[in-house]
Amino acid sequence: MHCFDYSILLCIGVILLLSINCANAELETCSWIVPMRYRYDKISITDFGGVGDGVTLNTKAFRAAIYRIEHLRRRGGTLLYIPPGEYLTGPFNLTSHMTLYLARGAVIKATMDTEQWPLVAPLPSYGRGRERPGGRYMSFIHGDGLHDVIISGENGTIDGQGGVWWNMWRQRTLKFTRPNLIELMNSRGVIISNLIFKNSPFWNIHPVYCSNVVIRYVTILAPADSPNTDGIDPDSSSHVCIEDSFISTGDDLIAVKSGWDEYGIAYGLPSHGITIRRVTGSSPFAGIAVGSETSGGVEDVLAEHINLFNMGVGIHLKTNIGRGGVIRNITVSDVYIEDARKGIKISGDVGDHPDEYYNRNALQLLRML
Template sequence: MRLACITVTLFLILKCCTASGEAVTCTGIVPMRYRTDKISIADFGGVGDGRTLNTKAFNEAIYRIKHLRRRGGTLLYIPAGVYLTESFNLTSRMTLFLAKGAVIKATQKTANWPLIAPLPSYGRGRERPGGRYMSFIHGEGLHDVIITGEKGTIDGQGGVWWDMWRKRTLRFTRPNLIEFKDSRNIIISNVIFKNSPFWNIHPVYCSNVVIQHVTILAPPDSPNTDGIDPDSSSHICIEDSYISTGDDLVAVKSGWDEYGISYGRPSHDITIRRVTGSSRFAGIGIGSETSGGVYNILAEDITLYNIGVGIHIKTNIGRGGIIRNITVSDVYMVNARKGIKITADVGDHPDNNYNPNALPVIKHVRIRNVRGEKVQQAGLIKGLKNSPFMDICLTNINLHGTIGSRYVAWQCSDVNGGSIQVKPSPCSELIRSTGTCSSQF
């Protein structure tokens, strides 16, 4: 038993960004608490042999934490071993601590996986109508929750879910690996996440969340295995992490078409820094579900390899919502299909009831200090005739293809803004600066 050796006293201060993109201290502070009360999953019959089903042990341990309500909360210690379990719910004022060599592994028996209601900002499951399967590790209406450890692993064993998706036999939307809903003061750190059935880490309707020093892994052909998706959430800090998945590494979202517009909860004040990874899809993504609005986003010090699109802001007709005050800086990418892509023709619709007159607005975007090698197309920025993208400003960008290969520079339409020191030279709409950008560079 190593419970007495766990003495974490680190305090993390969230960072966000102002409209100018400068990092400032957020109002929220998330403490990495030291829990004086500590229990082990072994105390509740947990067996780490990779075969025994530990659902009862997890539920009983968390029930104990919830109902005894120790002052300062309780740490649940997972020793080395492989702990097979069905999905389970966390509770407030707890730390889930995975020791070195500890693995919490999802059962592949999906028939009895619990169903929960669709998110109100989506109106239905993201993949299928109706409800959705509960995330493997789930938290709703919680506060002061920490998932951390010594680089232990949470393994979703997503292969069985990916096969159902490919064979079109899914009845409901696949489960996320980790989801916090309507929660605050959350820390996720020093854990490896792998083989998520669907999105990996999904804070939705949350505030004050730190995700740092995590590794997120899924095969490049695994469907829709986004890394981290802050969704209608605020004051989020994502930093110092490695992500290699089958979809976007980080994607900021805020609801889907008429449901997101009606729910009306934006994502804002989010910082993404020092993230490295690879994917066939986007490195840093905003959207495509942005109907509640997205603003005050800062992404900096990003390194991308073998990436589909380095920086991707994506929305669609019917989404509505305003995307504004976006700053992306200090990005390095190698072997990318597109360096920068901002478009309003991405993503599907939940049903046929969306409003085709609900046009998205994208404005006040700053992209600077971006360098790329082996980039097939430097940039694609295509606004809408009735809602052109406004104040898109590029500076110190150098995106080059491979010598002798087919290479496309820039393609633009229905956009205005400006550029300084961009190679290859951007499209004419961004060369003709309106004057609104120069003071922002």
């Protein structure tokens, strides 16, 4: 009788152990690379004259609030609270040790007046704007050289109102490259979470020359015919964690990049340590892409537990002559693809060139799996 009892206990113990292990597997995460920080110091955009009526232009309010955070230098940083309402604004820069927090029902909307968008220098690893020679329009939310930045909330919305930019692209009236919705450069310790991003003029979330970036629990939306509205593009960045998100756009859902032709080769900063996990989405282009701008190299990419539907291509590795660089250690597992033209594609003739000076002998070396 005692032996029977112990057998039951042993069985129960094994079942519990298996259950715990399964639970841990389901909760596997890379978000630990940037711990979430609580800010004790808080200010509201309304303290600086912000008006959430969808009409008033709040650019000065956003810039004044962030200037205050930058110069307060509170220990532990400061949270900028955006209450419910629609806050129309031009582009603005973030600062270090801050949280941009959108309450439920809060919407930050980009102005459709293109004259309100300043020009910034091209990325050194691209040599020029991605679409047009010269500079490029500043991203809607921008930051350079930052540390400890959080963009989060209660599923508030950041709306790029990109229609005016898409039409300029279609009509070929763009003077410079369209702005991204969010671009952080040369930054580390970044968290982007629990928000909705919609209607980006160009790429949605673009961490470039960054390290230790966590992007999770986000929804990214754009019409299927919106041009070049990539979801998330880690670019010459390392230790990037993308998890538990839904993306439906007009271009690649996630595209890992590292510079463009001779400029990317000269800059020489690869993307590496990229984890993509539990992402669901739909696009006429690729679900998970590497390239085509990969001249600095791409290494150590893990994509797993991906669900894709109504896709152009499930997994796409893209390159071209002149790119150079090395692509290696790309691991893809547990991908479900429904209604795609192609499941996996490797292409050697994708994308254009910044100018005529690219090296035609610079071919990409693929060491993938």
